[in-house]
Every structure is written in C-alpha cells, then in structure tokens.
Amino acid sequence: MDYGDTLTLSCEGTGNIKHPNEQRPLSVATISCEGGDIFKNDGWLSEPSRFFLFKCSVPPQYKSRRTERLCYDGNPIIEVGYVVDSHFYPLYESCFNEAALNVLYSKYTQKPYNALYQTKIDRPYFVADDQFGYIPVDTLFSPRGQKAAVAKLVGSAIDNYITQTQFLSRGHLAAKTDFVFAFGERATFHYVNCAPQWVGFNGGNWNTLEVDLRNHIHVTGYNTIIYTGTFGISHLQNAGGDKIDLYLFTDENNNPVVPVPLFFYKVVYEPQRKCGIAFIGINNPYVTTEEAHQMFFCEDLCRENRDFSWLSWHPDSSSEGYTFCCTIPDFRKTVPHLPTFDVDCVLT
Structure with a gap:
C-alpha cells in the first residue's frame, strides 16, 4: 500500500476490533497507511501501530442472502459473504434448488x-x-x-x-x-x-x-x-x-x-x-x-x-x-x- 491509502477493518457480528492503543471499542474502523505496516487513526488509536496488532474479539459472522438473479431452471442464486457498514460483500455464490x-x-x-x-x-x-x-x-x-x-x-x-x-x-x-x-x-x-x-x-x-x-x-x-x-x-x-x-x-x-x-x-x-x-x-x-x-x-x-x-x-x-x-x-x-x-x- 502507498502512504495515505486507507483500509476498512470490520469485526461486525458480535465482536469488536481489539488493539492495545484503542481509545474506545469499535466494530468498524478506517485506518490509513503511514508506510510499511504502520497504520493510524487519530480519532480511535492513541498512536500509530503495526498492522498485525489489529484483531477481532470474536470472528465476524458471515451471512447468506437470496438475490434476484436466477440460475438453472429458475432457481435463485444465493450469495455468501459479509456485511460491512450495511454493505454486503459476497465471497462466492451458489445455485440453490x-x-x-x-x-x-x-x-x-x-x-x-x-x-x-x-x-x-x-x-x-x-x-x-x-x-x-x-x-x-x-x-x-x-x-x-x-x-x-x-x-x-x-x-x-x-x-x-x-x-x-x-x-x-x-x-x-x-x-x-x-x-x-x-x-x-x-x-x-x-x-x-x-x-x-x-x-x-x-x-x-x-x-x-x-x-x-x-x-x-x-x-x-x-x-x-x-x-x-x-x-x-x-x-x-x-x-x-x-x-x-x-x-x-x-x-x-x-x-x-x-x-x-x-x-x-x-x-x-x-x-x-x-x-x-x-x-x-x-x-x-x-x-x-x-x-x-x-x-x-x-x-x-x-x-x-x-x-x-x-x-x-x-x-x-x-x-x-x-x-x-x-x-x-x-x-x-x-x-x-x-x-x-x-x-x-x-x-x-
């Protein structure tokens, strides 16, 4: 990543993002690259920190959703993925009879x-x-x-x-x-x-x-x-x-x-x-x-x-x-x- 590029971290479901420098619990946060593996968020972290220290207290929960798209014989396509800030990010899809x-x-x-x-x-x-x-x-x-x-x-x-x-x-x-x-x-x-x-x-x-x-x-x-x-x-x-x-x-x-x-x-x-x-x-x-x-x-x-x-x-x-x-x-x-x-x- 280049300096200033941002990442969204999410532990949505039942957990929060855990970090030694956090000032309050958050389930979703945006961090920006300071160079190498150092990231910051001035409003959330007390100081910049290495990426590997960000963890979820509980693994985020994946979800499925029935789409309006159809596959063989009029069956629905089901997507499986994660919801982050009310937006669904699919990882794969299934044709489900x-x-x-x-x-x-x-x-x-x-x-x-x-x-x-x-x-x-x-x-x-x-x-x-x-x-x-x-x-x-x-x-x-x-x-x-x-x-x-x-x-x-x-x-x-x-x-x-x-x-x-x-x-x-x-x-x-x-x-x-x-x-x-x-x-x-x-x-x-x-x-x-x-x-x-x-x-x-x-x-x-x-x-x-x-x-x-x-x-x-x-x-x-x-x-x-x-x-x-x-x-x-x-x-x-x-x-x-x-x-x-x-x-x-x-x-x-x-x-x-x-x-x-x-x-x-x-x-x-x-x-x-x-x-x-x-x-x-x-x-x-x-x-x-x-x-x-x-x-x-x-x-x-x-x-x-x-x-x-x-x-x-x-x-x-x-x-x-x-x-x-x-x-x-x-x-x-x-x-x-x-x-x-x-x-x-x-x-x-």
Whole structure:
C-alpha cells in the first residue's frame, strides 16, 4: 500500500476490533497507511501501530442472502459473504434448488495466490440461515440423524452402509482452503455450499483434486473461475436387492429432499484463453469398478495423460471415489445446469 491509502477493518457480528492503543471499542474502523505496516487513526488509536496488532474479539459472522438473479431452471442464486457498514460483500455464490433443497453448484474464483492460504484456522459450525426453512439440516448430517434417514430407505441393510469408516460427511463445494484469509475460509461453512458426501471420497480423491488443482493453478499462473457442484442421486440396495435413491429428509408434502448426489464435479475455466475442463467423482463407495466405468459419461481425458501428471488421484479406488475428466462440451451433454460460457480449448 502507498502512504495515505486507507483500509476498512470490520469485526461486525458480535465482536469488536481489539488493539492495545484503542481509545474506545469499535466494530468498524478506517485506518490509513503511514508506510510499511504502520497504520493510524487519530480519532480511535492513541498512536500509530503495526498492522498485525489489529484483531477481532470474536470472528465476524458471515451471512447468506437470496438475490434476484436466477440460475438453472429458475432457481435463485444465493450469495455468501459479509456485511460491512450495511454493505454486503459476497465471497462466492451458489445455485440453490429450493424445491429439492440441494446445491447445484457454487461459483468462485481461484488465482495463483490462493495456494498461500492462511493456516491454523478453527473450523466453525455449518450454518443454514433461513435457506432450508424448517428442515433440521444439522440433525440430518449427525451420525444418528443420517443413519436413521438411510435406514428408512434401505431397512435392515443399513449396517452394511453406515459404518465407523464409511458415512456421510458435509462435503464442501467451495473448499475451505480455496480462500486465502480466515474470513473467507470460515464463510465456506454454509449449507448452501455443502452436500452429503461419503467420507472416504471426501478425504480421498476429492481432497486430492482440491490440493493438486490449487497447487497447479499456483504453478501455472492461471486465473480461473470454478464451478463446483453436484448432479444425479446416489443409490443403495435395500435388503430385497432393490436400488433405492438416497435422500436425508421427507418434507411436509411427503416429497424427498436433501438428496445424496451421485456425482460431485469441479469445472475449471480460464476465461483469458477460454480453456476449461471438468473433473468428476462418483459419490458412492458401494459400486464396483465395472459399474463405475459404466457411469462415466465421457472419454476420460486424464487417464494416462501426461498433460495431467500433476493430478495424483487414484481414479479406480472405490474407497477414495471413482474419478474421471471431461471436456466442457461433453460435460454439458449430461449436466444441463452449468452456466453458458465460450470454450475453445482444454485446460491442462
């Protein structure tokens, strides 16, 4: 920053800005650069001070808001971010299916510096605001809640599926560490950025993709737009051998809601060159390799391809999640809800 440039500090929510030289508590304050990392505010601070001394007594609270903008099939776009001095600053947005109560995708940017994210950030609880109405989302994802929900569908076969090592986690779409600073990382803990994801896949190939992609973008210098989303409905067999679609709740009109997705995907688009690619994973540890390959809806671009040697996932692992890659045009043939943008080449 140059001398005289200003910054707005905010701890809005339930806390205030803490500083050894403060003369009174404030939740929002403007400071000006005195050179280097020294900042001042004559009306608030008793003397100029180094930047690292500014802290929040309590982390600021992120919020979601329903916009007037629409995405696929007339669904609303929900923005998640922070309110500062009555102005809303979004960090990412989600296309949210209000009927089925599932997220189609979260959209955000990822740049080379995102690999240098802040570490040792406490994980907050997920919040729903009012986006899920009366549905008890926290309870549905709890060990007891998810086991009860799936047991209603598969009956006595439940113990074959929900175990100590395989269960449904709160699967981030925009990942916590896809954001550089603590306030961005915390804001990913919202149910409009989350879907039921089998824990082996969550900590396996999906995590590998997140880490490898973040590092690859850092090395290549790409400035990307990311669409991370879900498609389809996962299934399990009941005691009679019938395939049953998985949902975590039935609403007051007896409609199944909060589906367990069959696919998680991450579409990466580099708008400057108009290059893109889709990475897809199957969210079901109980399908065989043969069954998984039959679910692939495109030619797998990444398999044995030197252009993707940076990707270290294990694509044929049932426990880590079966995975494959598509061109954007091929991806669109199966997944209709991806927003329109021009693609001229494959992003490698």
